Amino acid sequence: MNISIRHASKSFGGRSLWENINIDFPTAGISCITGVSGSGKTTLFNCVGALDTLDSGTITFRDVEISSLRSRQRRLFRWAMVGYLFQDYALIPDRSVSYNLALATEGRKATREAMSMALDDVGLAGFERKKVHELSGGEQQCVALARLILKKPSLILADEPTGALDDSNAIMVMKKLRGLADDGATVVIATHSRLVTEHSDVSIDLGKFITA
Numbered sequence: 001m002n003i004s005i006r007h008a009s010k011s012f013g014g015r016s017l018w019e020n021i022n023i024d025f026p027t028a029g030i031s032c033i034t035g036v037s038g039s040g041k042t043t044l045f046n047c048v049g050a051l052d053t054l055d056s057g058t059i060t061f062r063d064v065e066i067s068s069l070r071s072r073q074r075r076l077f078r079w080a081m082v083g084y085l086f087q088d089y090a091l092i093p094d095r096s097v098s099y100n101l102a103l104a105t106e107g108r109k110a111t112r113e114a115m116s117m118a119l120d121d122v123g124l125a126g127f128e129r130k131k132v133h134e135l136s137g138g139e140q141q142c143v144a145l146a147r148l149i150l151k152k153p154s155l156i157l158a159d160e161p162t163g164a165l166d167d168s169n170a171i172m173v174m175k176k177l178r179g180l181a182d183d184g185a186t187v188v189i190a191t192h193s194r195l196v197t198e199h200s201d202v203s204i205d206l207g208k209f210i211t212a
């Protein structure tokens, strides 16, 4: 089992979101989480990615029990293991592409050559000095994908990564995520998109667990 969620409960301000839920992500490869807005997809990602904690229950990724990590270990887990992809790309718009790539690999410098290979891989060869705000949305998501290619995280949490893209760019994102999954990453995507669920190996509907 790649990710195993056991007896998980979460509430905000006394309002229960889900109670005592069990979810397994059974394969390496790409899993997606669907569910109506407010069903807690982002909240679950924050818990799996060690940014937030469950009220009770456990989350295990491979042999790491994320839910029992202390704050320093949680930081290390995020730094060493987790890569994110977001709908709004989460880049610094007024800085260059290479500056944004360097941020992703903080603490273990990516060589210029590695950066240029990652950009080549996503079809942005020679884009190093361009400012992010000069790029289209699809190109910005490619920079975010190049960041993942450089970091090589074991766990990729993609929160609506195609939400702002047209179908051809969405397919491009799915192909790159498939490549990262084939190289051994566990990829989990929160999505409302049929195209994304069709390109995933497993689809889990979080909506059926809502107690709120």
Ligand SMILES: Nc1ncnc2c1ncn2[C@@H]1O[C@H](COP(=O)(O)OP(=O)(O)OP(=O)(O)O)[C@@H](O)[C@H]1O
Binding pocket: 012, 013, 017, 035, 036, 037, 038, 039, 040, 041, 042, 043, 044
């Ligand atoms: N930090 C917080 N404090 C209080 N309530 C929160 C907090 N974070 C999330 N919530 C609430 O938890 C519920 C689930 O939110 P979440 O963002 O996880 O849903 P989602 O499934 O990702 O929705 P969407 O599809 O719109 O992105 C919502 O009702 C939200 O208002």
Ligand SMILES: [Mg+2]
Binding pocket: 041, 042, 043, 159, 190
């Ligand atoms: Mg969300």
